[in-house]
Amino acid sequence: MHPELIDRLRADLDAVGYRVEAVASLLGAPAEAARQRGVFAPARRALRERGASSLATLARLFLLGETAGGAEVDAALPALGAAGALELGLLERSGSGAHRAAMSLNPVAVADSRVEQPPHWWILSDLDDQLRGGPARPDHVMGVGGATRSLIAQAPPRDAAVCLDLGTGCGIVAMHLALRGRVIATDVSERALVFARANARLNGVGSRIEFRRGDLFEPVAGESFDLILSNPPFVITPRAAGVPVYEYRDGGMTGDALAERVVREGPELLAEGGVLLCLANWEAPWGGNGLQRVRGWIEEAAIAAGPLDAWAIERDRVDPAQYAETWARDGGARPGSPEFERLIDAWLEDFAARRIVSIGLGAIRVRRPGGAGTRETVVHAEQATGGYGAEAAGSRLAAAFDAGIAAERMSGDEILSIRWLVSDAVVEEREHAPGEEAPRSISLVIDRPIARRVVADPLLAAAVGACDGELALGQIADALATLLEVDVAAASEALVSGARELAWLGMIAPAGRLVR
Known part of the structure; x- marks a missing residue:
C-alpha cells in the first residue's frame, strides 16, 4: 500500500474524528452494541435519523457495508478522495457504480x-x-x-x-x-x-x-x-483433503505441534529477565492431561534455555465436537449444510486418530530468570475459568506471577520469615445459619487479575486478615496457634501451603524485606 496514500488517509480520519467513542456517540449505545453482534438495522435507523455527515459516511461504508457515491467519499475523505481510496484498495466499485468497502x-x-x-x-x-458475505x-x-x-x-x-x-x-x-x-x-x-x-x-x-x-x-x-x-495460528486443524486452510488460524502442523514449537523454542530467544507470553490450544489424549503436556514442553525448553519460570493457565476446556463446531462456523460453514457436516466429521476423525478427549484453551507465560546461583525450573499449571478483572490485568498478572514464583522458590522457613501484604481487592465472605455464631463456611474472594474463590478455614482467614505488612507470617502463625489452641508447627505448615496458593491468585504478596 502506497505510503503517501496511507498518510492522506490518516489526515482524513483524524479530521473526521473517526474513533470508537465518536462512533458510539453517533449510533447510540444500543445500536452500537447490536452492530458489534452483527445486527445492523438499529445502526442504520440511527444514521437515517442523524442525517448526513463525514463520520456517518465512514460508518456506512466501513461498519455497515453500505455504498456511497463518489461525491460523498470525496467529502468524507478530502485528502485521499474517492480516486485515492480506489487506488489504495480501500474501496471498490459496486455493480451500480457506487463505492463500497474492499477492506x-x-x-x-x-x-x-x-x-x-x-x-x-x-x-x-x-x-x-458480517461484511464479507461469503467464506474468507x-x-x-x-x-x-x-x-x-x-x-x-x-x-x-x-x-x-x-x-x-x-x-x-x-x-x-x-x-x-x-x-x-x-x-x-x-x-x-x-x-x-x-x-x-x-x-x-x-x-x-x-x-x-x-x-x-x-x-x-x-x-x-x-x-x-x-x-x-x-x-500464533494455533487452531488444531485436520490435515485432510477438502478442509479449508486459513493462514490466520492454521499453522499447517498436526494437532497442537505449532503451540508446542512456540513454547519449546521461544524461551531460548529471551534475554535474562525476558518474558514470553503466548496464547495456545493444547490437546488432552485419553488417559492424559493437557496441562501436563504443556508442563513437559516448558521443561524441555529449559534444557536449551536454562532454568525457567512459567505459568500455564487453562481458561477453558472443550470436547472435540465443540471445538470442531467452533472452527467450522469460523470458516463460514453453517449447521445443517452438507459442508458443515463434512467438516465436523473431518475434525472428529482427526481427533479420534490421536485419541483426543478434550482441548484446552489458554495462555502460557515463561520467563528466563537469569542471575547467579543454581535454580530449578518452576512451572505452575492450572485451570482458571474466572473472568479477567477490567482494571490493569497485565500489571496484576505480572505481580501475581512474581509473587507466585517467589513463594515457590522459598523454603517454608523463608515464607514464614516474610512480611506479607493482602491485596485490597480481597473480600472475605462468611456463611452463617440463623442463630449460629460460628460460620458454616469462609471464602476468600478476589476479582482481579482473575476472579477466584478459595474456601478457607478460620486459621487461614485470620492469617490473611493479619497480613498488613507489619508482622512476619511466622509471628502471625504463633499468635493464631495460641488463640485457636492448635499446634504451632501444624499451624505454620498450613499457612506456608496457603501462602503459596494465595500468592498465585494475587491475594497476597511479599511486603519487602525478610524479618530476621
Missing part, C-alpha cells in the same frame, strides 16, 4: 496496562465476517478479535528494550509493543505484513517496528528479546 477500516481501542487509557488505533484488515480467502488477514485483545490485556506493562511480535497478522500487537520499546514483527504471510506495515504507518508508529517475513522464529534466529508476545 475493513475499524477504529479500535484495546486495554493495555502500559497506559492508563486504551490507546486509539485505526486498523485495516480484510472484510469482517485462504490468506485472509483478520482485524482485532477477542483473542488478540486478551493477549494485549495480559501483557506485562514494563519497558522492554527489544520486543518480538511472533505472527503479527494485522499488526495490532506490534503496535502495542511499540509503546514499550523497539519491535520486530514477523509473519509467514506476505499479505499480513502488507496490512501490518500499512497499519503501523497509519497510526504513526512505523519507525518503531521492523517487519520480517518467515516461519516462526526463523527470521530472528540468534537474536534475543526482552518481551515476546504471540497469538
Whole structure:
C-alpha cells in the first residue's frame, strides 16, 4: 500500500474524528452494541435519523457495508478522495457504480496496562465476517478479535528494550509493543505484513517496528528479546483433503505441534529477565492431561534455555465436537449444510486418530530468570475459568506471577520469615445459619487479575486478615496457634501451603524485606 496514500488517509480520519467513542456517540449505545453482534438495522435507523455527515459516511461504508457515491467519499475523505481510496484498495466499485468497502477500516481501542487509557488505533484488515458475505480467502488477514485483545490485556506493562511480535497478522500487537520499546514483527504471510506495515504507518508508529517475513522464529534466529508476545495460528486443524486452510488460524502442523514449537523454542530467544507470553490450544489424549503436556514442553525448553519460570493457565476446556463446531462456523460453514457436516466429521476423525478427549484453551507465560546461583525450573499449571478483572490485568498478572514464583522458590522457613501484604481487592465472605455464631463456611474472594474463590478455614482467614505488612507470617502463625489452641508447627505448615496458593491468585504478596 502506497505510503503517501496511507498518510492522506490518516489526515482524513483524524479530521473526521473517526474513533470508537465518536462512533458510539453517533449510533447510540444500543445500536452500537447490536452492530458489534452483527445486527445492523438499529445502526442504520440511527444514521437515517442523524442525517448526513463525514463520520456517518465512514460508518456506512466501513461498519455497515453500505455504498456511497463518489461525491460523498470525496467529502468524507478530502485528502485521499474517492480516486485515492480506489487506488489504495480501500474501496471498490459496486455493480451500480457506487463505492463500497474492499477492506475493513475499524477504529479500535484495546486495554493495555502500559497506559492508563486504551490507546486509539485505526486498523485495516480484510472484510469482517458480517461484511464479507461469503467464506474468507485462504490468506485472509483478520482485524482485532477477542483473542488478540486478551493477549494485549495480559501483557506485562514494563519497558522492554527489544520486543518480538511472533505472527503479527494485522499488526495490532506490534503496535502495542511499540509503546514499550523497539519491535520486530514477523509473519509467514506476505499479505499480513502488507496490512501490518500499512497499519503501523497509519497510526504513526512505523519507525518503531521492523517487519520480517518467515516461519516462526526463523527470521530472528540468534537474536534475543526482552518481551515476546504471540497469538500464533494455533487452531488444531485436520490435515485432510477438502478442509479449508486459513493462514490466520492454521499453522499447517498436526494437532497442537505449532503451540508446542512456540513454547519449546521461544524461551531460548529471551534475554535474562525476558518474558514470553503466548496464547495456545493444547490437546488432552485419553488417559492424559493437557496441562501436563504443556508442563513437559516448558521443561524441555529449559534444557536449551536454562532454568525457567512459567505459568500455564487453562481458561477453558472443550470436547472435540465443540471445538470442531467452533472452527467450522469460523470458516463460514453453517449447521445443517452438507459442508458443515463434512467438516465436523473431518475434525472428529482427526481427533479420534490421536485419541483426543478434550482441548484446552489458554495462555502460557515463561520467563528466563537469569542471575547467579543454581535454580530449578518452576512451572505452575492450572485451570482458571474466572473472568479477567477490567482494571490493569497485565500489571496484576505480572505481580501475581512474581509473587507466585517467589513463594515457590522459598523454603517454608523463608515464607514464614516474610512480611506479607493482602491485596485490597480481597473480600472475605462468611456463611452463617440463623442463630449460629460460628460460620458454616469462609471464602476468600478476589476479582482481579482473575476472579477466584478459595474456601478457607478460620486459621487461614485470620492469617490473611493479619497480613498488613507489619508482622512476619511466622509471628502471625504463633499468635493464631495460641488463640485457636492448635499446634504451632501444624499451624505454620498450613499457612506456608496457603501462602503459596494465595500468592498465585494475587491475594497476597511479599511486603519487602525478610524479618530476621
